[in-house]
Amino acid sequence: MTETFTPPVTGSPLAVLFDIVAASARLTLEEERDGAETAAADHVYAAYPDTLGRVVDHDAWTGYPALRNHGAQPSAVAHLGGGLWLHHTITTDADYHDVLTLLVPCTCRYGYVPSLIEDENDLQELLQELRPTGGHAVHRGDTGVPYCASIPPA
DSSP states (O other): OOOOOOOOOTTSHHHHHHHHHHHHSSOOHHHHHHHHHHHHHHHHHHHOTTTHHHHOOGGGEEEEOOBGGGTBOOEEEEEEETTEEEEEEEOOSTTOOEEEEEEEEBTTSSOEEEEEEOSHHHHHHHHHHHGGGTSOBOSBOTTSSBSSOOOOOO
16 A cells, blocks of 8 residues: 655644755765865864874865765865875764875885774884885885785786
C-alpha cells in the first residue's frame, strides 16, 4: 500500500526547520576550503604543539573542497619546504578523527612517499630518518620496488 505524505503547513515550526536544513545542508566550495584550512591549523596546533604547531602558520594551509564522486572529504595542504607537504583531512567513519600525512619526495625525484603521522613522537622519528637525506625518502625498500610507485621516464 502506498501512502501519500503531505508536506508540513507553510510557516509551521517543522516547515521552518526543514527550510533551515535545506539552506544549510550544502556548504559552498569556499566554505569547504575555509573549513578544511581551519581544521588543519587547529589540529596541528593542538596535537603537535612542540613541532608543527611552532612552524606551520594558520595561513600556510590551502584548503580543497570534497570530491563527492570519489568519497574524499575536504582537505588542506601546507608546504614545508624542500618538496615536503603536509596533508590533513578528517575521516568520515564513525569517529570523525583527524588524519595528518607527510608527503615526502623520493630520492628518484619522480614520486612521493606518504607517511601517516599519529603524534609528535611519530613525526620526530620520521624526521630523524629523513634528516640524512635532506628530506627525501630512500627510493627502494626491502622488496626492491619503489616506495613511491613512480615510473621514471624511458
